[in-house]
Amino acid sequence: MPEEPTSIWMRPERGARGPAPEHSRAQIAAVAIDLAIAGGLAAVSTRQIAKALGTGPASLYRYVATRDDLIDLMHDAVTGEVDLSVPLTGDPVEDLLSLAVRTKDLYLRYPWLLDVPVERNRLGPRAADYLEYALRALQHVPMTGRQKLEAISLLNGLVALFAHIEIQERRTPTARQAAQTAYQAQLAADGRHPLIADAMAHSPLDPPDNARQSFERMTRRLLTGLGLPG
Amino acid sequence: MPEEPTSIWMRPERGARGPAPEHSRAQIAAVAIDLAIAGGLAAVSTRQIAKALGTGPASLYRYVATRDDLIDLMHDAVTGEVDLSVPLTGDPVEDLLSLAVRTKDLYLRYPWLLDVPVERNRLGPRAADYLEYALRALQHVPMTGRQKLEAISLLNGLVALFAHIEIQERRTPTARQAAQTAYQAQLAADGRHPLIADAMAHSPLDPPDNARQSFERMTRRLLTGLGLPG
DNA sequence: CCAATACTGCGATCGATGTTCGCAGTATTC
DNA sequence: GAATACTGCGAACATCGATCGCAGTATTGG
CATH class of the missing domain: 1.10.357.10 (Tetracycline Repressor, domain 2)
Incomplete structure (x- = not known):
């Protein structure tokens, strides 16, 4: 039964069973964003992120199904920085x-x-x-x-x-x-x-x-x- | 003396000495464009182009210094399809x-x-x-x-x-x-x-x-x- | 005419990439 | 306490862009 591809946002951040994850989506996104700031999007690689987290590339795939998911994470994280509490005037x-x-x-x-x-x-x-x-x-x-x-x-x-x-x-x-x-x-x-x-x-x-x-x-x-x- | 990076358009298409090249920039661009039409930009790889030309990846680098040059070639080729003979009205x-x-x-x-x-x-x-x-x-x-x-x-x-x-x-x-x-x-x-x-x-x-x-x-x-x- | 020169073709190879597999370990559930 | 569903991750695979060096070839200069 092949896994049907879904958005990362539809998958739970962690399962209910096993050990607590050592990292989090937010942490991974933050590290990836730092890499992107320093070296552009091309510098955002599984290996570099893993190195920054002190782990191996394969570990990342417990948090993210694909590199695109990673970019989704980054994109959404910085989008959250836009201030949406500014009241609308009606115009x-x-x-x-x-x-x-x-x-x-x-x-x-x-x-x-x-x-x-x-x-x-x-x-x-x-x-x-x-x-x-x-x-x-x-x-x-x-x-x-x-x-x-x-x-x-x-x-x-x-x-x-x-x-x-x-x-x-x-x-x-x-x-x-x-x-x-x-x-x-x-x-x-x-x-x-x-x-x-x-x-x-x-x-x-x-x-x-x-x-x-x-x-x-x-x-x-x-x-x-x-x-x-x- | 390190080669200073220049645009592909500043380098001559072929030198004056050795044997005639078996391919041309135009031909490579055409093949690359076909690949891009079929599989998107990501499908445009040196190896795929080389295969389509019946040669090895290394050969491509006689025509192109980098993959970006390749994309420049493609971009310029299709840009040439825009009809510029349409007379200007003055407006x-x-x-x-x-x-x-x-x-x-x-x-x-x-x-x-x-x-x-x-x-x-x-x-x-x-x-x-x-x-x-x-x-x-x-x-x-x-x-x-x-x-x-x-x-x-x-x-x-x-x-x-x-x-x-x-x-x-x-x-x-x-x-x-x-x-x-x-x-x-x-x-x-x-x-x-x-x-x-x-x-x-x-x-x-x-x-x-x-x-x-x-x-x-x-x-x-x-x-x-x-x-x-x- | 022939050696020097400057090119072309390309097999072998390097380093880096995204991703998968399988196994050992761990927390939860029944 | 066994079954279950996770987590961490070393090893490995395929593919990528790119480089090196050598054999072959056409042009140039003497």
């Missing part, structure tokens, strides 16, 4: 905008979140609270349930896009980006891409105020574009 | 919207594109043509070069988001998603997330017309929100 656009700002902060705090495949967005208990909160902001908006879910999905995507741009601007360039820049310089030199050359020639950074206003303006536009009153 | 919003539609078609045709890490968007020759085209649409818009590049980046992100939603709706659910749905049903049942329960209960699919109009409306709003005349 859907402003409420979601405020949530979007807090969400973007989360991305800036945990850049590896941007590397979590979107497809993989299974929601755990904390993400469910998040989603419930967002739906509460939309409670009296005349949209179908599916439309609301899509709107929230798009909103999160937009937040991720802005976060991505901000992070990229802030980080010191990697070897990859250096190579990229070199090739773009060559492109610019060959004369067949004058506009690329031009766009890259003089590029003053936007003042942070601009970026912030731009983010808020875009978010509002997205939301009203989706049919929210505003 | 930036409409021109970019039209480009966005063609780009979304590309995503729908090659769903694995959504799994290519955004960070990794090194542009090759064909992507450069694409970018030049987009910049041409923005030529007479009063924005800094950086702002234009960010606008195009955001536009592509939005396109990817919509493509992602469309693909998700069209695909038959994976085991992952089934598990996800089961957990959501449980969430709905426990009564603490009434809005999630509600949103998932009755969810008629939007007619395609709606989705299409929604995409076009959102794109327009994004562009005007970024400061384009409209």
